[in-house]
Amino acid sequence: MRPTDLWRYEVRRAGWAALLTPPVATAALLLLALLDGGDDTDRTLLAALEMVLPLAAGVGAASLVGRDPAVELQLTVPTSYRSTLLRRLAVTLGWAALLAVLVAGILLATGGMPQERGALSGQLVWLAPTVWLGGLGFLAGAAFRSPAAAGGLVTTWWIVQQVFPGLLQGRDWSRTLYLFETTRGAVPEGWAANRLTLVATALVLAGLGWALLGRAERLLREEAE
Amino acid sequence: MRIEISGLVKTYKGKGRALDGLDLLVPTGMFGLLGANGAGKTTLMRILAGLLRPTGGEVRIGGYDVTGRAGRQAVQRVLGYLPQDLGVYPDLSAREFLDYVGLLKGIDDRATRRRRVGELLEVVALTGDADRRLRGYSGGMRRRVGIAQALLADPRLLIVDEPTAGLDPEERIRFRTLLSQLAGERTVLLSTHIVDDVAQTCRELAVLAKGRLVFRGTVDDLTRRADRRVWSVVTAGPAPTGGTVVSALPVEGGLRYRVVASVPPAPDAEPLAPTLEDGYLALAQPGAAEDAMRP
Amino acid sequence: MTAAFVYEFRMQARKRSMWIANGVIVALLGLLTANLLTDALDEPSAKVAMTSGAFLVNLILPVVYGCFLADRLVRDDKLGVAPILDATPASTAGRLSGKYLGSCAAAAVPLAIIYFGFAVLYAATAGHPVALAWAAALFAVVILPAVLFVGAFALVVPLLIPAPLFRVLFVGYWFWGNSIHPTLMPTLSQSLISPIGPYPLQELFGYGGPGGDVVLAGPVDDATLNFLRPAATAATAWLSIGVLLAVAALVLSAAPALRARTTR
């Protein structure tokens, strides 16, 4: 276990940019709902929980690799750089998770959480899409070493699921990978399987990212951009 | 720690060889590395620091093979490295940055780290500015932060890539003196374009050209390459040809040229005593290269 | 300005990650929409096939495109290139427009390849070479304004907010401002400033949504912001394009002032 001081620095590395993204994005959605008269706050909060916070986490995870000014130094210290990146990923996802637990708590208190979700299973509403988009972002970041490209992939995947929910929900195998099964799902009995598949595949994605980060030389080579 | 390099080759994708079959032995102590732009100095140092994987050849540092993961980790535990372009985190102060690097280097105890950072800030004369953000630092101040960072974990191997570039004369001299003092039982590999820095600190050095070793020996050996090849010519006419002009100083009756050439560049040329810089320049001249490898 | 254009175009087009990311996205979409694609290739009317292609391209790909452009201006300042460029004789406005057009053009290349690739595929399989003409017209009238509109925001807004936050807000906006039905909440979709181009798609190309029976543009009963949704005619379609380009120009004109603020 590394000292808490190290974690403190990694939180600062994430910077206010990364820390601001999840709450601002959530606030933007709430503001929009308010403009509409704000008659269905619960649904808005649920959408924030399953759609907005995971998106923010995913784009944050996609921005970890490729913009580190001190990368050459990082790669020569005994603390391996990929464990540092993993620490930063934990900070990014952890922050989104903190907010998500808060929002989920509000929903559970106000009864806005769908009936069949308890205090514990309700957490899967945000956890599954958050770790999935986080894993995708981390892998894409490791592969492209460009936050622009990795962020583009995450956001595209997100909007495809928003605009064409039928594309993924149409088949059994792809339905287990649909991110918004709680808010826009069509097959309620598949919910648990969907959540667990998402979490499991997210771990695979992150593991692939971890493997890709093993070669220092790739990280050092600044992309011609 | 001895560095033993044999047959080292590094090819960048789509480029020629940056290192072309390099054999070199770097003993414990201070060792200088000279070479023109693009000669391969940074590439060599990055391989030694475990940043790049060689395309071919062997590198052993203190007995460890740096091409393997275990060897690389063992070396990185005792390594202080100053990259040619050190990027810093602009939102941190110098003290925080060093504290963070200390953590990355495994100095987990807070009090130890604080003390060490304080000492090093003193060494690089940044104590007064230590709590300002790095964003507002001048180029030379940033280099000093980089130097302090390299010394943090009391490294047994110090690899510094052009550490004195951009430092003011006082700081430069202070730093190179510090390096010499540190050397002792450590290995310090210093690459630079400032030949004088090598002359003042190293006993031994190597010169690279186009990825190959063109000289390996003592400072005196290299200086002697320019024996009977350094001339002083005063002329108001065109610059002397057939050699390398080292300097041109305005004097009465024209310019006084210092020229490195195998034959006197003018009938009235006067011979001068060579410096290390003259020896380095003489290496690049025809006739000098053949016997360069002879110690 | 031309120099800035060429430089920016090259820099952007050389980014390998841009090509790979686009490739991955196309492969994923292709996998998911395989049956839609075969349907589209069976469509007897070249005009309908090309129009629905343009609609789909415009619905998704500007998101990728906006993400790619999101840090171009900020990067110059971060890398310290800006002072060098500032010292070159080209005027700030000229360089900015060169940069803008160059990066837009480069980021639009994959988009064009995908769209015209589809057009060529259709023209070949359905035997309607006229599809290529329709594709060119649609690209100019529907896709290009969207690209220029998004490009302006993607270059300028990250001067104000961090690029990752911009990406998140941008994709949220894209969904909200283009795909949400106006009766659900106040939205810009189906209006003059909807960058996917509902007015031109409907009025100039007779597009009626994926099923052919949807009203894309014009006033919607019970919706807010209907003043942005005048009756759909050919004239308002052209107006819509003009509005998009004018907004883009307006946003860009704010860039020099914002940059001076951030680099100070």
Ligand SMILES: Nc1ncnc2c1ncn2[C@@H]1O[C@H](COP(=O)(O)OP(=O)(O)OP(=O)(O)O)[C@@H](O)[C@H]1O
């Ligand atoms: N990342 C890279 N990709 C491709 N080629 C490279 C890369 N880094 C260095 N090179 C090439 O390798 C050769 C050696 O470069 P290197 O940086 O090692 O030289 P150097 O001696 O440190 O030069 P300088 O004195 O200018 O710092 C050069 O020809 C350079 O163009």
Ligand SMILES: [Mg+2]
């Ligand atoms: Mg170098």
